[in-house]
Amino acid sequence: MQNNCLSQDTSAYWRKLLKIDAPLPEGFVKKTDSFLSVFRPGFNSFIEILAHKLTALSSEGAKDLPAAPFILASNHSSILDFPAVFFCLPKDLREKTVAIYKVYYDKNPMAKFFIKLFTKSLSVDMDKKPWEALSAAATVLRSGYCLYIAPEGTRSKGGEVLPFKPGVGTLAVETKTPVVPVFIKGADKVLPRGSFIPKKNAIKVIFGKAIDLSVFFDKKEFCPAYDVYKEAADLIRQRILELSQ
Numbered sequence: 001m002q003n004n005c006l007s008q009d010t011s012a013y014w015r016k017l018l019k020i021d022a023p024l025p026e027g028f029v030k031k032t033d034s035f036l037s038v039f040r041p042g043f044n045s046f047i048e049i050l051a052h053k054l055t056a057l058s059s060e061g062a063k064d065l066p067a068a069p070f071i072l073a074s075n076h077s078s079i080l081d082f083p084a085v086f087f088c089l090p091k092d093l094r095e096k097t098v099a100i101y102k103v104y105y106d107k108n109p110m111a112k113f114f115i116k117l118f119t120k121s122l123s124v125d126m127d128k129k130p131w132e133a134l135s136a137a138a139t140v141l142r143s144g145y146c147l148y149i150a151p152e153g154t155r156s157k158g159g160e161v162l163p164f165k166p167g168v169g170t171l172a173v174e175t176k177t178p179v180v181p182v183f184i185k186g187a188d189k190v191l192p193r194g195s196f197i198p199k200k201n202a203i204k205v206i207f208g209k210a211i212d213l214s215v216f217f218d219k220k221e222f223c224p225a226y227d228v229y230k231e232a233a234d235l236i237r238q239r240i241l242e243l244s245q
Contacts, residue, residue, distance in 0.1 A: 034116035059088035061207035076150035077188035088205040155193040169232030181208040183243035
């Protein structure tokens with residue numbers, strides 16, 4: 001009886017919260033975009049040229065990225081992290097990627113403007129509405145798109161990799177979506193947390209091999225879901241740390 005309760009709690013319950021088995025909302029990913037997308041090609045071309053000149057942007061492993069959908073999970077030390085990753089993606093995957101950002105930035109009209117101009121994006125409130133945020137993120141993946149996440153939840157200082165929130169593990173395990181670990185080197189030297197004036201420094205984006213976390217799905221039959229999600233998130237963090245060596 002105890003095993004049945006555990007199984008129900010760690011499988012059906014969490015899937016219901018994330019609406020994993022619900023029908024896909026029509027046009028969901030389209031709603032993550034903006035009318036500003038008509039200006040995106042010209043704006044991003046200019047920013048990409050500027051990024052290469054300022055940071056000598058380079059990458060490793062981009063040719064081995066899998067087909068969408070998958071989760072891009074990276075360390076987070078600068079607001080330049082996602083742009084660096086984005087410009088290192090093959091062009092076909094750029095069109096298939098949605099970035100997650102804190103709803104906090106919606107309060108800043110200028111920040112929101114440039115986020116929406118730059119890419120498809122989804123603002124989430126992991127503090128007050130965590131399951132609603134994860135459900136929306138899961139819907140992006142279920143729609144066949146890639147999702148960029150910074151699992152630390154905030155920018156680190158000094159380039160260290162902070163502990164990961166379990167949300168990335170929840171998404172990967174419940175959607176059975178592979179995770180590509182990404183280590184971004186040098187972004188904190190160009191524009192560290194608290195700085196507004198970029199400095200010239202090389203940035204390198206290292207894409208690791210995709211991690212298949214589907215094996216963790218069955219572990220929920222024997223372990224509390226939170227523990228499984230946390231273990232999955234810790235494994236992703238470990239793979240990113242290995243890329244930093």
